[in-house]
Amino acid sequence: MADLRTNFVGIRSPNPFWLASAPPTDKEYNVRRAFEAGWGGVVWKTLGEDPPVVNVSSRYGSLDYNGTRMIGLNNIELISDRPLATNIAEIKSVKRDYPDRAVVVSLMVPCVEESWKAILPIVEETGADGIELNFGCPHGMSERNMGAAVGQVPEYVEMVTRWCKQNTRMPVIVKLTPNITNILMPARAALRGGADAVSLINTVQSVIGVDLDLMAPMPVVDGQGTHGGYCGPAVKPIALRMIGDIARDPELARLPISGIGGIGSWRDAAEFLAMGATTLQVCTAAMHYGFRIVEDMTDGLSAWMDQKGYATIADVTGRAVERFVPWNRLNMKFKTIAKIDQDACIKCGLCHIACEDTSHQAIARSKVDGERHYEVIDEECVGCNLCAHVCPVDECITMQPQPVDGVLTWPEHPSNPARVTVGS
Amino acid sequence: MPQGPDIAPGRLTDVELALNFSDAHPPLTHAQAVVEADRCFYCYDAPCIEACPTGIDIPRFIRAIATDNMAGSARIILESNILGGSCARVCPTEILCEQKCVHNTREEGQPIRIGMLQRHATDWQMDHGGQPFTRAAPTGQRIAIVGAGPAGLACAHRLAMHGHDVVIHDRHALAGGLNEYGVAAYKLADDFAQREVDFLLSIGGITFEGGKVLGRNMTVASLRREYDAVFLAVGLAGVRSLGIEGEDLDGVMNAVDFIEGLRSANRQTVPVGRRVVVIGGGNTAVDAAVQARRLGAEDVTLVYRRGAENMSATPVEREWAQTNGVTVRLWAAPVRLVARDGVLDGIEFARGRIGPDGRPAYDPDDTFVVAADMVLKAVGQTFMPDPLNGESIAISGGRIMVDATGQTTMQGVYAGGDCTPGEDLTVAAVRDGRDAAEAIHAAYMAAGR
Numbered sequence: 001m002a003d004l005r006t007n008f009v010g011i012r013s014p015n016p017f018w019l020a021s022a023p024p025t026d027k028e029y030n031v032r033r034a035f036e037a038g039w040g041g042v043v044w045k046t047l048g049e050d051p052p053v054v055n056v057s058s059r060y061g062s063l064d065y066n067g068t069r070m071i072g073l074n075n076i077e078l079i080s081d082r083p084l085a086t087n088i089a090e091i092k093s094v095k096r097d098y099p100d101r102a103v104v105v106s107l108m109v110p111c112v113e114e115s116w117k118a119i120l121p122i123v124e125e126t127g128a129d130g131i132e133l134n135f136g137c138p139h140g141m142s143e144r145n146m147g148a149a150v151g152q153v154p155e156y157v158e159m160v161t162r163w164c165k166q167n168t169r170m171p172v173i174v175k176l177t178p179n180i181t182n183i184l185m186p187a188r189a190a191l192r193g194g195a196d197a198v199s200l201i202n203t204v205q206s207v208i209g210v211d212l213d214l215m216a217p218m219p220v221v222d223g224q225g226t227h228g229g230y231c232g233p234a235v236k237p238i239a240l241r242m243i244g245d246i247a248r249d250p251e252l253a254r255l256p257i258s259g260i261g262g263i264g265s266w267r268d269a270a271e272f273l274a275m276g277a278t279t280l281q282v283c284t285a286a287m288h289y290g291f292r293i294v295e296d297m298t299d300g301l302s303a304w305m306d307q308k309g310y311a312t313i314a315d316v317t318g319r320a321v322e323r324f325v326p327w328n329r330l331n332m333k334f335k336t337i338a339k340i341d342q343d344a345c346i347k348c349g350l351c352h353i354a355c356e357d358t359s360h361q362a363i364a365r366s367k368v369d370g371e372r373h374y375e376v377i378d379e380e381c382v383g384c385n386l387c388a389h390v391c392p393v394d395e396c397i398t399m400q401p402q403p404v405d406g407v408l409t410w411p412e413h414p415s416n417p418a419r420v421t422v423g424s
Numbered sequence: 425m426p427q428g429p430d431i432a433p434g435r436l437t438d439v440e441l442a443l444n445f446s447d448a449h450p451p452l453t454h455a456q457a458v459v460e461a462d463r464c465f466y467c468y469d470a471p472c473i474e475a476c477p478t479g480i481d482i483p484r485f486i487r488a489i490a491t492d493n494m495a496g497s498a499r500i501i502l503e504s505n506i507l508g509g510s511c512a513r514v515c516p517t518e519i520l521c522e523q524k525c526v527h528n529t530r531e532e533g534q535p536i537r538i539g540m541l542q543r544h545a546t547d548w549q550m551d552h553g554g555q556p557f558t559r560a561a562p563t564g565q566r567i568a569i570v571g572a573g574p575a576g577l578a579c580a581h582r583l584a585m586h587g588h589d590v591v592i593h594d595r596h597a598l599a600g601g602l603n604e605y606g607v608a609a610y611k612l613a614d615d616f617a618q619r620e621v622d623f624l625l626s627i628g629g630i631t632f633e634g635g636k637v638l639g640r641n642m643t644v645a646s647l648r649r650e651y652d653a654v655f656l657a658v659g660l661a662g663v664r665s666l667g668i669e670g671e672d673l674d675g676v677m678n679a680v681d682f683i684e685g686l687r688s689a690n691r692q693t694v695p696v697g698r699r700v701v702v703i704g705g706g707n708t709a710v711d712a713a714v715q716a717r718r719l720g721a722e723d724v725t726l727v728y729r730r731g732a733e734n735m736s737a738t739p740v741e742r743e744w745a746q747t748n749g750v751t752v753r754l755w756a757a758p759v760r761l762v763a764r765d766g767v768l769d770g771i772e773f774a775r776g777r778i779g780p781d782g783r784p785a786y787d788p789d790d791t792f793v794v795a796a797d798m799v800l801k802a803v804g805q806t807f808m809p810d811p812l813n814g815e816s817i818a819i820s821g822g823r824i825m826v827d828a829t830g831q832t833t834m835q836g837v838y839a840g841g842d843c844t845p846g847e848d849l850t851v852a853a854v855r856d857g858r859d860a861a862e863a864i865h866a867a868y869m870a871a872g873r
C-alpha cells in the first residue's frame with residue numbers, strides 16, 4: 001500500500017488532498033463533514049477584516065459542453081462574509097478535534113502592514129497549521145486593491161510576504177493568480193519575501209457566457225453581470241503549465257508547490273504531482289459532487305502508485321519535470337504516425353474529415369467491398385494526433401513512434417536561419 | 425347456439441380501448457431528446473443517411489436538436505421528407521437508418537434513436553412553427569395526382585413549392601392513404617395522419633378531391649388532356665387470396681379490410697373474433713394480430729408458412745407481436761377452413777419444413793387445426809391494373825413500369841409509391857413522390873416555359 005501521507009513545509013496531512021479556500025471550507029459545519037469524508041486538509045475560506053464583505057445574490061456561472069455540466073465554473077463571490085470572530089472560533093474548534101488534519105487559514109487584508117500585523121496573532125491563536133495569502137481573487141477584491149491587485153505586482157507580493165514572515169511563526173503559503181503573463185515573476189517575489197511555499201492557481205478572469213434574452217453577461221445580477229473567476233476541469237491545463245514553469249525554474253526548484261485548478265480525479269492528482277506539486281487542492285469537483293469524491297481520489301491514487309511502484313508522494317512529485325522542456329529542446333528527428341485499427345473502427349468518418357479539412361489530407365476515404373474504409377497515408381501524416389483525438393473509439397487510432405535516428409533540435413536545424421553551427 | 429361465429433364489438437371498455445390504441449412509443453421529452461442528440465458522433469459521410477430512403481441529413485438535424493435549434497432541425501428533416509412526422513412513427517428504423525448507426529458497432533444494440541429524435545423535431549415544428557416552406561412564384565402549370573397516400577402527398581407538396589398548382593384525386597373521403605386507413609392505429613395515434621395532411625396542405629396550391637375513382641370518374645388519358653402532367657400513386661388495391669376451401673365463410677376477411685375498419689370507426693363498434701387466426705408473415709399480419717388482441721380478442725395466433733428468418737416482418741415487429749400476447753406459429757401452410765354447422769370454427773394447416781431441394785415442402789397428411797372465430801388473411805397486397813385498362817402504360821412484374829425519373833411509358837405521366845417496383849414503405853413512397861415532382865419540375869424548366 002502506497003503511503004499517501006504528506007509533509008508540506010511542516011504541515012502534515014494523512015493524504016495530499018486538501019479542500020481549496022472556497023465555499024466548501026467556509027464554515028465549521030462543512031469542514032467537519034469534509035474531514036469525516038476523508039479529506040487530508042483544508043484551506044479555510046479567505047478571512048478578511050471586519051466588517052465582513054457582503055456578497056451579491058446570483059453568484060456562479062457554468063460552462064456546459066455537449067451535455068456535460070460544469071466543465072468550467074465561474075464565480076463572483078468575495079471572501080468570507082462572516083465576522084472574523086466567528087471564523088476564528090470555528091477554526092479553533094475544528095483544529096482541536098482533528099489534530100491530524102491540515103488546517104490552513106487563507107487571509108486577505110488591506111495592503112498595509114498594520115492590517116497584517118493585527119490579524120496574524122489572532123489566527124495563530126487558533127492552532128492553525130499555516131496561512132495562505134490570497135493574492136489571487138480576480139474580481140471584487142481586486143477593485144479594493146486586494147487579491148489579484150496585489151498578486152499582479154511582484155513587489156507587493158514580496159512586501160506582504162515579508163510582513164507575514166516577520167510577524168508569525170506559522171508557515172506562509174503564497175497563493176498565486178494566473179492572471180499574469182509570467183508566473184515566475186510573482187513566484188520569485190514570494191520566495192524573496194521568504195515564502196515557505198506557493199499554491200496555484202487561483203481563478204482565471206472570465207466571462208462565462210452571455211444570457212441572450214437579458215443581453216447581459218452571466219451570472220446576471222438584476223440585469224447586469226460582471227467578470228468572475230474561472231475554475232474547474234477546463235482550467236487544469238493552465239494550472240499544469242504554471243506549476244511546471246515554477247517547478248523547473250532553477251531559482252525556484254526547491255519551493256514547495258500546492259497544486260490547484262481543475263483537479264477532479266486521482267489521475268488529475270497524479271499529473272499535478274508529476275509536474276511538481278506536493279499537495280493538491282480541490283474546489284469545483286467538491287462543489288459539483290460533494291465531499292465523497294475524495295474516496296476515489298485516495299483509492300485510485302494509491303492503487304496507481306502501487307501499480308507503478310511509487311511508495312510515497314515524494315516519489316511522484318516532480319517526476320515529469322525534467323521532461324518538461326522549452327520547445328527548442330525537442331528532437332525534430334522524431335516522427336510518429338497515426339495507425340487505424342480496422343477491427344475497432346466504426347466508420348464514423350471523423351478522422352478523415354478532421355484531417356482532410358483542417359490538417360494534412362492524410363486519411364484516405366474509400367469503399368472496400370461496399371464498406372466505408374479509412375486508411376492513413378503514412379507519407380502525408382505529420383503526426384499531429386488530431387485524428388486520434390477525434391476518434392470516438394478508445395485505442396482505435398494509435399500514434400506509432402517511428403525509429404529515431406539521432407537528435408536534432410531547432411537551434412541546430414538546417415532550416416533555421418539563425419542556427420548555431422558546431423565549431424563556429 | 426350462436427347463429428354465426430363468435431365475432432362481436434365492444435369486448436373491452438372505452439378506457440381499455442383508449443389505452444390500447446394510444447401512442448405505442450410516447451415521445452421523448454426535450455431533456456431526453458437532448459441527451460440522446462448529444463450521443464450522436466456527427467459522423468462524416470454518415471452511414472445512417474445512406475440508409476434513409478429519403479436521405480435526410482441525420483447528423484445535421486440531430487446536432488440542431490443538441491444546440492436547441494429546433495426550427496433548423498425540423499427544416500432539415502422536412503426538406504428531404506415532408507412526411508418526416510409520420511415516417512418518424514412508422515419507419516422500421518431497425519432495418520433502415522438505425523441499423524446503420526455506427527453506435528451499433530461500438531455498443532451493440534444501442535444506436536441513436538433517430539426515429540424518436542426525428543419525431544421530436546417534427547412535432548416541435550407542427551406545434552410551434554407551422555408550415556416552414558413557401559411557394560415559388562406561380563408557374564401556371566396544373567398537375568393531377570391520383571392517390572393521396574404518402575407518395576401523392578409528397579409529390580403535391582414539392583410541386584406546390586415550385587409554384588405549380590396541384591389537384592389530388594382519391595377514392596377515399598380523407599387524404600392520407602394507408603397512413604389514414606392502413607398503418608397500425610397506435611403508431612399514428614391522436615389523429616396524426618389528418619394533422620399531418622393539414623400541415624402539408626397548408627403550403628397552399630393543393631386541392632384535394634375525395635371520392636374520385638380513377639377508371640370510373642376519370643381516366644389517365646382524360647387527366648393527361650386536362651393537366652400538364654399526371655402522377656399516379658394509387659398504391660396496392662388488390663389482395664391475394666388463400667385459394668383454399670371455405671374462404672368465403674363468414675368471419676374470413678382480408679387483414680387490410682379489418683384494419684381499415686378499425687382505423688375508420690369508433691373502436692367500440694368494431695367487431696372482432698374471440699379466437700382470431702392471422703395468416704401471413706409481414707407487417708400487415710403483425711398489425712392485424714396485435715390490433716385484434718388490443719380490441720379484446722382472447723386468443724390470437726399468427727401463422728406463417730415458413731421460418732422466422734423468412735418473415736418480412738422485422739424481428740422487432742415479431743417481438744412486438746409476442747409481447748402483445750400473440751402466439752406465433754411457423755412452418756404451417758393453410759389447407760382449408762373448418763366449419764361446424766356451416767359456421768367458421770377453425771383453420772387446418774399442413775406442417776412443413778425445407779425439403780430436399782431446399783424449398784419448403786408441406787406434408788398433406790401431417791395437419792393440425794387451430795380453432796378460430798375469425799381468420800384474417802395477410803398474404804400480400806397486389807397492384808390492380810384495372811383503372812389503367814386501355815392506356816398505353818406498361819406494367820411489369822405486376823407494377824407500373826417507370827424509368828429513373830419516375831416517368832411511365834406514357835409521356836408526362838409519372839408514377840411512384842407502392843404501385844411501382846421497390847420496397848413498400850411509407851418512406852420509400854415519400855421519396856418517389858418527391859423525386860417525381862422534381863422530375864416534373866425539371867421537365868417544365870427544360871421546356872423553357
Ligand SMILES: Cc1cc2nc3c(=O)[nH]c(=O)nc-3n(C[C@H](O)[C@H](O)[C@H](O)COP(=O)(O)OP(=O)(O)OC[C@H]3O[C@@H](n4cnc5c(N)ncnc54)[C@H](O)[C@@H]3O)c2cc1C
Binds near residue numbers: 707
Ligand atoms: C396494414 C399496413 C401496415 C403498414 N405499416 C407500415 C409501417 O408501419 N411502416 C411503413 O413504412 N410502411 C407500412 N406499410 C406500407 C405503407 O403504408 C405503404 O408503403 C405506403 O402507404 C405507400 O404509399 P402510397 O402513397 O404508394 O400508397 P397508399 O398509401 O396505399 O395510397 C394510395 C392512395 O390511392 C388511392 N387510390 C387507390 N386506387 C385508386 C383509384 N383507382 N382512384 C383513386 N384513388 C385511388 C387510395 O385510396 C389511397 O389513398 C403498411 C401497409 C399496410 C397495408
Ligand SMILES: Cc1cc2nc3c(=O)[nH]c(=O)nc-3n(C[C@H](O)[C@H](O)[C@H](O)COP(=O)(O)O)c2cc1C
Binds near residue numbers: 261282
Ligand atoms: C465560489 C468560489 C469561491 C472562491 N473563493 C475563494 C477564496 O475566498 N479564496 C481563495 O483563495 N480562492 C477562492 N476560490 C478559488 C479556489 O480556491 C481555487 O483556487 C479554484 O477554484 C481552482 O480550483 P478548482 O478548479 O478545483 O475549483 C474560490 C472559488 C470558487 C469557485
Ligand code: SF4
Binds near residue numbers: 338359376382386
Ligand atoms: S496525425 Fe494528423 S496528419 Fe496524421 S493522419 Fe492524424 S490528423 Fe492527419
Ligand code: SF4
Binds near residue numbers: 340344350374392
Ligand atoms: S474516427 Fe475512428 S472510428 Fe471513426 S472512421 Fe476514423 S478510425 Fe474509424
Ligand code: SF4
Binds near residue numbers: 348463470471473
Ligand atoms: S450513424 Fe449514428 S452517430 Fe453517426 S451520424 Fe448517424 S445517428 Fe449519429
